[in-house]
Amino acid sequence: MTLLRIDSSIQGPASSSAALADLVLEEFLAARPDEQVVTRHLGADPLPSDAWANAIHGSFTPEDQRTPAQVEALALAASLAAELQAADAVVLALPLYNFGISQHVKTWIDLVLAGAGAGTPLLTGKPVVLLTTRGGSYAPGTPREGWDHNTDYLRRILVDVWQADLTVVEREFTLVGVNPALDDFIEPAAVMKKVAEEAAAEAGQVLAGGLSR
Numbered sequence: 724m725t726l727l728r729i730d731s732s733i734q735g736p737a738s739s740s741a742a743l744a745d746l747v748l749e750e751f752l753a754a755r756p757d758e759q760v761v762t763r764h765l766g767a768d769p770l771p772s773d774a775w776a777n778a779i780h781g782s783f784t785p786e787d788q789r790t791p792a793q794v795e796a797l798a799l800a801a802s803l804a805a806e807l808q809a810a811d812a813v814v815l816a817l818p819l820y821n822f823g824i825s826q827h828v829k830t831w832i833d834l835v836l837a838g839a840g841a842g843t844p845l846l847t848g849k850p851v852v853l854l855t856t857r858g859g860s861y862a863p864g865t866p867r868e869g870w871d872h873n874t875d876y877l878r879r880i881l882v883d884v885w886q887a888d889l890t891v892v893e894r895e896f897t898l899v900g901v902n903p904a905l906d907d908f909i910e911p912a913a914v915m916k917k918v919a920e921e922a923a924a925e926a927g928q929v930l931a932g933g934l935s936r
């Protein structure tokens with residue numbers, strides 16, 4: 724079987740979403756050391772930002788009239804959709820930036836949708852673990868309740884469009900200890916970190932136990 728891991732942090736080794744994905748993989752590979760893991764890093768190695776428009780316009784253009792850029796973009800879209808569809812399990816580390824998904828993640832989703840067809844359920848019943856992290860808190864009753872336009876959008880795509888069997892692990896307040904304005908939240912942030920780490924490790928164990936060999 725193949726596990727596809729996709730990261731998207733722009734923060735390199737300081738990434739808290741990658742740290743959670745590492746925990747999932749650690750537990751998964753401890754139980755299944757021989758499984759194949761395919762990785763893609765959308766933050767460190769971004770997809771070209773003009774590829775989606777080229778793929779869309781290419782799909783509207785008769786094959787023999789497509790520009791080289793359109794041909795290339797359509798091939799990229801098809802290969803990204805095929806990569807996702809070929810995975811038996813998927814681990815996604817997709818943090819919140821600027822109150823939404825990052826441009827890198829949006830480009831990936833747009834290209835997969837272009838490559839597969841917008842309504843194609845690429846992940847029917849397949850296990851997907853989404854690790855998502857946020858610098859602040861968007862919990863009910865907080866001033867920024869309703870401002871997280873990352874997590875619900877990802878649920879729409881992963882569950883409603885691609886029909887994945889989704890597990891979400893969230894960690895808030897990752898900027899506590901970094902941004903002094905959040906110093907009042909040191910204790911709850913430490914608890915949230917621990918809870919998220921435990922949930923990520925458990926998700927890795929469940930992933931390993933739930934897949935056929």
Ligand SMILES: Cc1cc2nc3c(=O)[nH]c(=O)nc-3n(C[C@H](O)[C@H](O)[C@H](O)COP(=O)(O)O)c2cc1C
Pocket residue numbers: 732733734737738739740741818819820821822823856857858859860897898
């Ligand atoms: C450019 C940028 C924009 C960010 N925007 C937000 C934001 O809108 N809301 C928030 O709560 N945190 C925001 N953060 C903080 C990140 O959500 C936080 O650092 C999170 O841990 C990122 O995951 P990562 O560590 O895997 O990169 C932002 C961080 C960066 C670098």
